Amino acid sequence: MSFNTLISASTLATHLTDANWIVCDCRHDLANYESGRRAYAEAHLPDARFLHLDEDLSGPKTGVNGRHPLPHPITFTLRLAALGIDNNTQVIAYDAMGGVYASRLWWMLRWVGHKNAAVLDGGIDAWVKAKQPVSAELPAIKPVRYNPNPISQLAVSANEVAANLDHQTLRVVDARSPDRFRGENETLDPVAGHIPGATNRFFKNNLTEDGCFKTADKLKQEFAAVLDTHAPNSVVHQCGSGVTACHNLLAMEVAGLSGSRLFPGSWSEWVSDRKRPVATGS
Numbered sequence: 001m002s003f004n005t006l007i008s009a010s011t012l013a014t015h016l017t018d019a020n021w022i023v024c025d026c027r028h029d030l031a032n033y034e035s036g037r038r039a040y041a042e043a044h045l046p047d048a049r050f051l052h053l054d055e056d057l058s059g060p061k062t063g064v065n066g067r068h069p070l071p072h073p074i075t076f077t078l079r080l081a082a083l084g085i086d087n088n089t090q091v092i093a094y095d096a097m098g099g100v101y102a103s104r105l106w107w108m109l110r111w112v113g114h115k116n117a118a119v120l121d122g123g124i125d126a127w128v129k130a131k132q133p134v135s136a137e138l139p140a141i142k143p144v145r146y147n148p149n150p151i152s153q154l155a156v157s158a159n160e161v162a163a164n165l166d167h168q169t170l171r172v173v174d175a176r177s178p179d180r181f182r183g184e185n186e187t188l189d190p191v192a193g194h195i196p197g198a199t200n201r202f203f204k205n206n207l208t209e210d211g212c213f214k215t216a217d218k219l220k221q222e223f224a225a226v227l228d229t230h231a232p233n234s235v236v237h238q239c240g241s242g243v244t245a246c247h248n249l250l251a252m253e254v255a256g257l258s259g260s261r262l263f264p265g266s267w268s269e270w271v272s273d274r275k276r277p278v279a280t281g282s
Helices: 009-015 035-042 073-082 100-111 123-129 158-167 178-182 216-227 245-254 266-270
Strands: 021-025 090-094 117-120 171-174 235-238
Touching: 009 123, 021 035, 073 100, 090 100, 090 123, 100 117, 100 245, 117 123, 158 235, 158 266, 171 216, 171 245, 216 245, 235 245, 235 266
Parallel strands: 021 090, 090 117, 171 235
Antiparallel strands: none
8 A cells, every 4th residue: 555645543552563664753934944854853753754845855056047946957956865765665744733744745756756755744743743753863864875766847947938929729727825925924034926917826735724634625625716727737837946836736635626836946946036027916
């Protein structure tokens, strides 16, 4: 049995000691670089490995490729191998933010051709609520070999998004909060607004009050309004820097709306070229 979207705390608990399963802690706070690492050191799921958003799930910034550019696929898979993850490992990612950072790892694993990847629904809060154990003990890691098989078509470039401005065959979905989408209260990027023609789906709308994902049927119903007449494979997800957009991508997969793609550089890459147009308002 393999999992490729979500897994519940109760189900993960029954597989926690499986030899070919590895859990990854992706906790992070954009305003506090070390918060995730500190939280991991204090307590994490047993044998979990820690992955840092900026150090492990992002590559070098050039000033024109966004705040969280993708690393080279080989760099990423070398890191996976160092953590004991090979091509056949069932990877479970979790965080403490409703799956925001865990979904980034989930998407990146798909990007390098790794199918057996899922997000712990509800994150560490759901795990603790289910009275499952946590530990401060570091895992014993045996490095392995990982053979990357990148699927480049899962990512869309800024040039492709720019080319879409005229014909609008792609449905660009922005995962940021509505106020940032409208061009209000921008604190992370130098320019406020959104890509012309984009529509807004705040990633937090994928969750229930307990921090777990809504049902597949509910997500399918809600995304139908977002997609309008567009097929899932014509949808491009973006946000501020290619992180929370992965949450919407995961939600669509949960809903059975497979095939959408990610603009990794997102808004922070878009506005690095001041010649690119910007829209404001709803």
